[in-house]
Amino acid sequence: xxxxxxxxxxxxxxxxxxxxxxxxxxxxxxxxxxxxxxxxxxxxxxxxxxxxxxxxxxxxxxxxxxxxxxxxxxxxxxxxxxxxxxxxxxxxxxxxxxxxxxxxxxxxxxxxxxxxxxxxxxxxxxxxxxxxxxxxxxxxxxxxxxxxxxxxxxxxxxxxxxxxxxxxxxxxxxxxxxxxxxxxxxxxxxxxxxxxxxxxxxxxxxxxxxxxxxxxxxxxxxxxxxxxxxxxxxxxxxxxxxxxxxxxxxxxxxxxxxxxxxxxxxxxxxxxxxxxxxxxxxxxxxxxxxxxxxxxxxxxxxxxxxxxxxxxxxxxxxxxxxxxxxxxxxxxxxxxxxxxxxxxxxxxxxxxxxxxxxxxxxxxxxxxxxxxxxxxxxxxxxxxxxxxxxxxxxxxxxxxxxxxxxxxxxxxxxxxxxxxxxxxxxxxxxxxxxxxxxxxxxxxxxxxxxxx
Numbered sequence: 001x002x003x004x005x006x007x008x009x010x011x012x013x014x015x016x017x018x019x020x021x022x023x024x025x026x027x028x029x030x031x032x033x034x035x036x037x038x039x040x041x042x043x044x045x046x047x048x049x050x051x052x053x054x055x056x057x058x059x060x061x062x063x064x065x066x067x068x069x070x071x072x073x074x075x076x077x078x079x080x081x082x083x084x085x086x087x088x089x090x091x092x093x094x095x096x097x098x099x100x101x102x103x104x105x106x107x108x109x110x111x112x113x114x115x116x117x118x119x120x121x122x123x124x125x126x127x128x129x130x131x132x133x134x135x136x137x138x139x140x141x142x143x144x145x146x147x148x149x150x151x152x153x154x155x156x157x158x159x160x161x162x163x164x165x166x167x168x169x170x171x172x173x174x175x176x177x178x179x180x181x182x183x184x185x186x187x188x189x190x191x192x193x194x195x196x197x198x199x200x201x202x203x204x205x206x207x208x209x210x211x212x213x214x215x216x217x218x219x220x221x222x223x224x225x226x227x228x229x230x231x232x233x234x235x236x237x238x239x240x241x242x243x244x245x246x247x248x249x250x251x252x253x254x255x256x257x258x259x260x261x262x263x264x265x266x267x268x269x270x271x272x273x274x275x276x277x278x279x280x281x282x283x284x285x286x287x288x289x290x291x292x293x294x295x296x297x298x299x300x301x302x303x304x305x306x307x308x309x310x311x312x313x314x315x316x317x318x319x320x321x322x323x324x325x326x327x328x329x330x331x332x333x334x335x336x337x338x339x340x341x342x343x344x345x346x347x348x349x350x351x352x353x354x355x356x357x358x359x360x361x362x363x364x365x366x367x368x369x370x371x372x373x374x375x376x377x378x379x380x381x382x383x384x385x386x387x388x389x390x391x392x393x394x395x396x397x398x399x400x401x402x403x404x405x406x407x408x409x410x411x412x413x414x415x416x417x418x419x420x421x422x423x424x425x426x427x428x429x430x431x432x433x434x435x436x437x438x439x440x441x442x443x444x445x446x447x448x449x450x451x452x
Contacts, residue, residue, distance in 0.1 A: 126424075
């Protein structure tokens with residue numbers, strides 16, 4: 001076998017391969033003889049048809065088997081010979097169909113497109129200058145969290161001595177008719193809880209239900225805007241007949257030691273509760289500062305190490321990011337199948353981010369290799385345990401899924417990259433500075449671009 005390597009790009013190689021006539025002939029004869037022994041040819045006893053007759057009768061089948069036998073081995077041998085770190089399936093093209101007509105007589109020549117991992121040349125990755133900015137925790141932050149806990153502890157109490165007011169929660173059964181489209185199916189919902197004046201409540205509901213009492217019925221029209229989140233109602237006008245079954249008022253607990261103790265045994269007073277809230281906020285702020293610092297270090301590393309990355313890996317990561325955006329939309333009640341969404345623009349933006357993901361991962365892997373960073377079985381076990389706890393599954397269930405999807409290897413790679421990034425952090429020249437608002441919401445930007 002002869003082969004010649006053509007360097008198309010850092011991630012794309014082409015190999016020109018020629019399988020010598022004698023090798024092709026040997027395979028052609030061997031496969032022809034096997035057909036002759038097994039084939040049933042009219043006019044001849046089974047297994048006794050001449051080789052020439054068999055070759056004529058089963059021409060395409062024999063030719064196909066010859067190619068299936070010779071080409072994969074030739075490709076693998078050529079990749080090994082030229083020491084290529086191939087990824088994905090090679091792209092094989094026969095140079096001419098004429099050789100197939102004379103198969104067994106002439107050489108078979110073809111060329112193979114191979115995608116490869118590029119050689120990553122490391123520049124500077126230690127002593128990187130970076131800034132760590134810690135978000136200050138204020139008394140207002142603590143008060144806001146405390147008020148959130150108070151809201152979560154609130155109870156709804158029935159109101160009997162007055163009509164509904166803003167802030168009350170009313171339980172209502174609705175029957176709605178589409179004013180401009182009477183042929184549409186009526187809306188019927190039972191026992192819906194509506195918080196009057198709530199941020200997610202259409203204003204017409206608040207205006208018309210303030211002042212109602214238990215068992216009262218009221219009819220009113222809601223004119224939904226064209227950009228309303230529920231597509232079936234957007235731009236529609238609906239006449240509702242509403243019957244109120246309960247009116248309740250939210251009663252917030254007093255901020256006292258008794259309430260603090262009700263939130264957990266570790267709280268014996270409001271003061272200890274406040275201290276715990278502040279401690280948690282400070283830990284969160286410190287973690288956020290560390291994450292931003294790591295992001296800054298990775299940004300520096302990416303900016304100073306530019307190289308081509310394999311297209312197939314970028315496409316895979318783009319699809320992963322796209323699926324994450326879709327899951328986020330579904331979680332927020334947005335239909336990703338809507339014709340109004342600009343998926344082409346979103347995909348292009350996500351592809352840019354995906355390319356950085358792949359390049360960043362390759363850089364961290366190269367640093368891990370350079371620094372002889374390894375991941376132990378114990379570390380993989382600890383990560384599986386953390387995944388099990390976060391997903392509320394048993395370790396056996398998680399391990400079964402990971403084994404099926406090759407996930408343990410993925411976990412090892414992720415942990416190795418995490419260690420490499422920690423090494424960057426440990427060896428960086430970090431300056432502490434005042435807090436300034438920064439955002440890094442590219443995925444959100446892609447989602448918004450899709451919704452434009």
